[in-house]
Amino acid sequence: MTGTAQSSTTGLNKVMMPVPDPHPDVFDREWPLRVGDIDRVGRLRFDAAARHIQDIGSDHLRELGFEETHPLWIVRRTMIDLIKPIEFQDMLRMRRWCSGTSNRWCEMRVRIDGRKGGLMESEAFWININRETQGPARISDDFLAGLRRTTDEARLRWKSYLKAGSREDAAEIREYPVRVSDIDLFDHMNNSIYWTVIEDYLYSNPELLQKPLRVTIEHDAAVALGEKLEILSHVHPAGSTDKFGEGLSDRTVRTLTYAVGDETKAIASLFSL
Secondary structure (H helix, E strand, O other): OOOOOOOOOOOOOOOOOOOOOOOOOOEEEEEEOOHHHEOOOOEEOHHHHHHHHHHHHHHHHHHHOOOOOOOOEEEEEEEEEEEEOOEOOOEEEEEEEEEEEOOOEEEEEEEEEEOOOOEEEEEEEEEEEOOOOOOEOOOOHHHHHHHHHHOOOOOOOOOOOOOOOOOOOOOEEEEOOOOHHHEOOOOOEOHHHHHHHHHHHHHHOHHHHHOOEEEEEEEOOOOOOOOOOEEEEEEEOOOOOHHHOOOOOOOOEEEEEEEEOOEEEEEEEEEEO
């Protein structure tokens, strides 16, 4: 067996695969935490962390030598755990490795450590995209062989963890303007921008930052420039949250539905670990 142990559970409350350290196929880089990455008290924001996760993904792809043959990827789900805040003037250590594969997609783990003890863990479900068709494309055998050196999961399947909330029982509905600067190479709102919605929500609910926090975003459809994006928030109190999976019935789960009219674009969940 060449890989390492997989997550012990699946679903919204899954246990992420631990970093296989030391391991020659864990991509390991450092860079400083900068002013544009932090909130008003100096904490590394979720949207900035999501951008760093994208950036180390690009660097990793280049290091592996597949930047030309596999240049386009879209993220279907990202799960980020804020274990302990990483604060301004710290140095970020980013480690990235594969935790699951299939022929057209993979799950990639990124662990973000601060030298002062701050920690964020993440796992993202990435789909390889064909430049011409804009649909899922097969990952080459030599690329897959490299990815699988850190995992034994070779039959990864997509399963949604979240369902959209309705307008009728939303605790709040508010518009979220889409800006020209939010649009990326695929002509839709970049993944990291969805996490700015999370930061706005945390500003109104700061108590959520008092404990370790898991935030998950699943993407259903792209948000385009000119669309009227609205955020529907719901609060599911403890005792009513078994629908989110085993192990979550004892805590409050909050959801944010990203909607354009009657179409769901994405869904986020937040709960204390």
